[in-house]
Amino acid sequence: MLKGEGSGPLPPLLQQYVELRDRYPDYLLLFQVGDFYECFGEDAERLARALGLVLTHKTSKDFTTPMAGIPIRAFDAYAERLLKMGFRLAVADQVEPAEEAEGLVRREVTQLLTPGTLTQEALLPREANYLAAVATGDGWGVAFLDVSTGEFKGTLLQGKSALYDELFRHRPAEVLLAPELRENEAFVAEFRKRFPVMLSEAPFDPEGEGPLALRRAQGALLAYARATQGGALSVRPFRLYDPGAFVRLPEASLKALEVFEPLRGRDTLFGVLDETRTAPGRRLLQAWLRHPLLERGPLEARLDRVERFVREGALREGVRRLLFRLSDLERLATRLELSRASPKDLAALRRSLEILPELKGLLGEEVGLPDLSGLLEELKAALVEEPPLKVSEGGLIREGYDPDLDALRRAHAEGVAYFLDLEAREKERTGIPTLKVGYNAVFGYYLEVTRPYYGQVPQEYRPVQTLKDRQRYTLPEMKERERELYRLEAQIRRREEEVFLAVREKAKGQAEALREAARLLAELDVYAALAEVAVRHGYTRPRFGERLRIRAGRHPVVERRTPFVPNDLEMAGELVLVTGPNMAGKSTFLRQTALIALLAQIGSFVPAEEAELPLFDGIYTRIGASDDLAGGKSTFMVEMEEVALILKEATPNSLVLLDEVGRGTSSLDGVAIATALAEALHERRCYTLFATHYFELTALALPRLKNLHVAAKEEEGGLVFYHQVLPGPASKSYGVEVAAMAGLPKEVVDRARALLQAMAARREGVLEEVLERLLALDPDRLTPLEALRLLHELKALALGLPLGSMKG
Numbered sequence: 098m099l100k101g102e103g104s105g106p107l108p109p110l111l112q113q114y115v116e117l118r119d120r121y122p123d124y125l126l127l128f129q130v131g132d133f134y135e136c137f138g139e140d141a142e143r144l145a146r147a148l149g150l151v152l153t154h155k156t157s158k159d160f161t162t163p164m165a166g167i168p169i170r171a172f173d174a175y176a177e178r179l180l181k182m183g184f185r186l187a188v189a190d191q192v193e194p195a196e197e198a199e200g201l202v203r204r205e206v207t208q209l210l211t212p213g214t215l216t217q218e219a220l221l222p223r224e225a226n227y228l229a230a231v232a233t234g235d236g237w238g239v240a241f242l243d244v245s246t247g248e249f250k251g252t253l254l255q256g257k258s259a260l261y262d263e264l265f266r267h268r269p270a271e272v273l274l275a276p277e278l279r280e281n282e283a284f285v286a287e288f289r290k291r292f293p294v295m296l297s298e299a300p301f302d303p304e305g306e307g308p309l310a311l312r313r314a315q316g317a318l319l320a321y322a323r324a325t326q327g328g329a330l331s332v333r334p335f336r337l338y339d340p341g342a343f344v345r346l347p348e349a350s351l352k353a354l355e356v357f358e359p360l361r362g363r364d365t366l367f368g369v370l371d372e373t374r375t376a377p378g379r380r381l382l383q384a385w386l387r388h389p390l391l392e393r394g395p396l397e398a399r400l401d402r403v404e405r406f407v408r409e410g411a412l413r414e415g416v417r418r419l420l421f422r423l424s425d426l427e428r429l430a431t432r433l434e435l436s437r438a439s440p441k442d443l444a445a446l447r448r449s450l451e452i453l454p455e456l457k458g459l460l461g462e463e464v465g466l467p468d469l470s471g472l473l474e475e476l477k478a479a480l481v482e483e484p485p486l487k488v489s490e491g492g493l494i495r496e497g498y499d500p501d502l503d504a505l506r507r508a509h510a511e512g513v514a515y516f517l518d519l520e521a522r523e524k525e526r527t528g529i530p531t532l533k534v535g536y537n538a539v540f541g542y543y544l545e546v547t548r549p550y551y552g553q554v555p556q557e558y559r560p561v562q563t564l565k566d567r568q569r570y571t572l573p574e575m576k577e578r579e580r581e582l583y584r585l586e587a588q589i590r591r592r593e594e595e596v597f598l599a600v601r602e603k604a605k606g607q608a609e610a611l612r613e614a615a616r617l618l619a620e621l622d623v624y625a626a627l628a629e630v631a632v633r634h635g636y637t638r639p640r641f642g643e644r645l646r647i648r649a650g651r652h653p654v655v656e657r658r659t660p661f662v663p664n665d666l667e668m669a670g671e672l673v674l675v676t677g678p679n680m681a682g683k684s685t686f687l688r689q690t691a692l693i694a695l696l697a698q699i700g701s702f703v704p705a706e707e708a709e710l711p712l713f714d715g716i717y718t719r720i721g722a723s724d725d726l727a728g729g730k731s732t733f734m735v736e737m738e739e740v741a742l743i744l745k746e747a748t749p750n751s752l753v754l755l756d757e758v759g760r761g762t763s764s765l766d767g768v769a770i771a772t773a774l775a776e777a778l779h780e781r782r783c784y785t786l787f788a789t790h791y792f793e794l795t796a797l798a799l800p801r802l803k804n805l806h807v808a809a810k811e812e813e814g815g816l817v818f819y820h821q822v823l824p825g826p827a828s829k830s831y832g833v834e835v836a837a838m839a840g841l842p843k844e845v846v847d848r849a850r851a852l853l854q855a856m857a858a859r860r861e862g863v864l865e866e867v868l869e870r871l872l873a874l875d876p877d878r879l880t881p882l883e884a885l886r887l888l889h890e891l892k893a894l895a896l897g898l899p900l901g902s903m904k905g
């Protein structure tokens with residue numbers, strides 16, 4: 098029912114509203130009334146609250162109900178806000194002109210809008226916009242559908258963390274969970290915390306190929322998308338992908354390396370790379386960063402393409418200038434296939450197609466762009482220069498394209514001419530010099546005579562309206578002509594629509610070729626963009642080899658905001674320990690190494706003077722305090738989970754970055770864990786870079802351990818950082834000095850210094866004591882039990898622990 102007050106039955110308009118509304122229970126129904134989309138009853142209150150609108154009331158004879166609305170011309174902006182707030186929108190439009198309606202205007206739901214199923218350019222982000230579905234079975238099936246481009250893919254995963262990785266990588270706008278997951282409250286709670294996106298429901302009936310979990314996920318996506326698209330759906334063939342076919346880049350790495358999202362509101366890797374000029378190019382670059390390649394062949398092929406644009410600057414500039422004028426052809430192709438392209442879309446298509454021959458001219462035939470000149474000619478002939486947004490606005494078909502339309506328009510022009518000439522004719526005939534022809538919505542065309550000439554008005558003039566000092570009249574012939582004009586206008590509208598639909602149908606026939614063009618152009622865009630970045634910022638082409646050798650490497654993001662000190666690194670399956678004071682640049686050095694590897698494996702040039710890299714199978718990071726407070730876990734817990742994942746997965750071909758592991762717990766536990774971890778990764782021969790403040794580690798007796806330190810020097814005013822990476826371990830940690838520089842009160846700094854000295858002295862004293870007791874003892878006179886106890890005691894002493902706290 099409708100919230101409201103009154104005794105009578107609902108007025109017809111509200112009845113129609115309630116009927117439509119009840120058909121879409123999960124949606125907010127926006128109901129067209131003239132120039133507004135209205136909500137009534139409780140939905141009106143929700144809408145008003147959400148958007149801060151004025152709540153009014155719709156009142157009829159004996160019923161009144163709350164009412165709120167948004168102007169149709171501002172629909173996009175409001176819809177975007179509502180979708181962001183978590184509303185699903187059902188848009189009910191008037192589907193017949195109000196003048197032609199007998200009684201109540203017919204209304205139908207013409208669009209269902211949800212964040213994950215949008216096709217409207219104005220509402221879409223420039224990024225890929227995924228709807229995801231998750232189901233269980235013989236693993237976790239996850240599938241993604243971008244309704245705006247038709248991209249459709251999925252994979253079967255073992256384990257929840259792999260699932261979260263895939264979801265994090267794709268950042269879906271909306272997620273469908275299978276019933277068994279939806280009903281699992283603990284799962285849903287965890288899921289919501291990780292992914293604050295809209296969760297929606299759909300039937301999970303299996304469709305397509307593959308394992309059951311995946312088929313269920315596919316079925317759910319198709320069912321939901323079909324429901325929101327009113328049955329019309331344009332979806333590419335399903336692509337089963339294997340995350341194992343790409344460089345492993347867990348969620349923690351994407352976050353720590355700030356690939357897509359900054360940690361502290363600064364720039365991202367994507368941000369500094371994104372010199373693309375088209376939306377499909379931008380999406381492709383993102384896809385590449387999500388899925389770096391494992392194999393050399395395709396990477397060299399990409400690098401060749403980038404290199405050509407690096408070498409040929411004029412070509413690059415020319416291509417980029419042209420690309421800039423292209424529309425989002427990928428999404429346009431989808432709207433064509435959905436029969437949803439607007440006149441403006443077709444005009445944009447025409448503009449884009451005009452650019453293709455120019456691009457071919459620049460690049461030669463080798464780009465392989467499909468020939469779409471036939472479609473271009475058709476669009477040029479059919480559409481006016483600046484067509485309106487909606488077909489119903491009329492005036493979109495060019496003169497001379499359709500003979501029927503031309504004939505109707507000529508007839509209409511003649512009808513209009515009759516009224517244009519009418520004034521002169523009647524002035525002449527009646528001799529009334531002030532006689533005028535006018536028009537208004539109520540009376541249509543009329544003849545107007547001012548008071549002084551009332552006496553000269555001919556007999557056949559029929560009065561229609563009397564004003565203070567003038568009279569308005571009409572003539573039977575005028576009425577007849579007017580009706581004819583209306584008829585013609587309606588016919589023209591209909592004919593224009595027919596012609597437009599036919600043109601659109603022809604364009605739709607080329608959608609596949611258009612998609613192919615869009616794909617090639619997106620690649621071109623990415624190659625040109627990567628080349629642009631390489632030239633502007635001095636990147637070099639990486640080589641793939643057996644070892645890692647970077648000369649004068651830089652951090653691609655940090656170097657953009659501060660003068661940067663380049664550094665070298667050479668390693669081959671070693672454990673490299675990086676020490677140095679806080680703020681020296683350890684983290685930056687670690688990250689830049691991983692970013693250079695990542696760039697190389699998407700086929701980009703890299704910020705270094707020279708770079709030879711192995712092909713990594715994974716990039717793992719344990720960096721910084723990326724605490725999962727939302728997930729309800731402590732910093733230390735998250736840290737250990739990330740470390741556990743690394744130990745589970747990393748191979749001799751993996752790049753592993755560890756930044757101060759073990760900080761979140763007692764320093765003894767911390768050293769112990771860090772040591773054990775260093776040993777394990779050393780054993781495994783991963784490419785490990787380990788930044789640490791634990792000096793104990795630098796002295797570990799491991800054959801493939803290499804020490805580096807980031808240089809700093811103590812001077813008058815405090816520490817000076819050179820950000821220079823040098824061989825060997827750091828000489829001391831300077832923690833207290835950095836604290837002083839950070840502005841800790843002098844008395845606290847002095848006290849810390851004193852404590853540090855005392856502790857160092859005590860440690861030396863303790864070691865002496867241990868030594869003395871060892872020397873004094875006679876092993877032959879100890880029982881095994883006494884020997885064991887003594888060992889524990891000595892060890893506890895050496896570590897500075899109270900006696901009895903060490904157990905084994």
Ligand SMILES: Nc1ncnc2c1ncn2[C@@H]1O[C@H](COP(=O)(O)OP(=O)(O)OP(=O)(O)O)[C@@H](O)[C@H]1O
Nearest residue numbers: 655660661662678679680681682683684685686820
């Ligand atoms: N090679 C470099 N050239 C110029 N500036 C640098 C360089 N490396 C680091 N920096 C700057 O120095 C600052 C500290 O760097 P970073 O965070 O890497 O230090 P850190 O040694 O890891 O510190 P902490 O031990 O406190 O984590 C950053 O602001 C960074 O911009």
